[in-house]
Amino acid sequence: MSVILECKNLTKVFGPKTALYGLNLSLESGRIIGLLGPNGSGKTTLIKMINGLISPTEGEVLIDGIKPGVDTKKIVSYLPERSYLNRHIRVAQAVELFSDFYEDFDRGRAYDMLARLHIERNEKLSTMSKGTREKVHLVLVMSRRARLYCLDEPIAGVDPAARDFILSTIINNYDENATILISTHLISDIENILDEVIFLEYGQLRMFSSVDDIRFNQGKSVDTLFREVFKC
């Protein structure tokens, strides 16, 4: 398996706050990885640096061996914490936008997922509920044939019944050689699809483990372990 993401001494300082301290991490292709940690532990900061939205203060992040930039945007599909889609457009226009923007976008895949979620092509984003708008953005992001997907809280606003559907859509639609990095607080909803988990604490790597190791060697669910490790 090849390494798709590498963080070397990755550090981000915002004024008096250090959001990430010398993070060293190496993620292999073909895995679904949960990026977990309490509020303020650095998850979004890491995802933003992978996507080149903010630059490291020290150290570096490499995607398939290269620094974030135009070339990495071709292989990384990113779902931000808050949707940037223009609310005045319709679903079909959002699909066209992604299709024009990304060579790896699969329109058929997007329309298939939208139909299964009962989302009409003609509907305006402004008239949708927040959760439905989030589903549209996730569908667009997952309809790319990317090498690395970075999903920042993908199911936070989605009802529990739709969560299962969305998670199965995620696993059924991604190429087996791709990697998915998912930041979430909804651990019990998501842990069944994860291969590995990263626990961040105060901007540092507290643990990086396979889910099988947590289940079989420690005899716990990831959710239970998280609650024990980060007990307030």
Ligand SMILES: Nc1ncnc2c1ncn2[C@@H]1O[C@H](COP(=O)(O)OP(=O)(O)OP(=O)(O)O)[C@@H](O)[C@H]1O
């Ligand atoms: N633009 C910024 N300016 C100043 N401080 C920031 C900025 N962005 C993040 N931080 C700080 O960096 C730390 C990490 O924030 P980050 O958003 O990465 O955490 P998180 O793990 O994603 O949290 P949550 O689970 O609440 O979304 C926090 O202390 C936060 O206040």
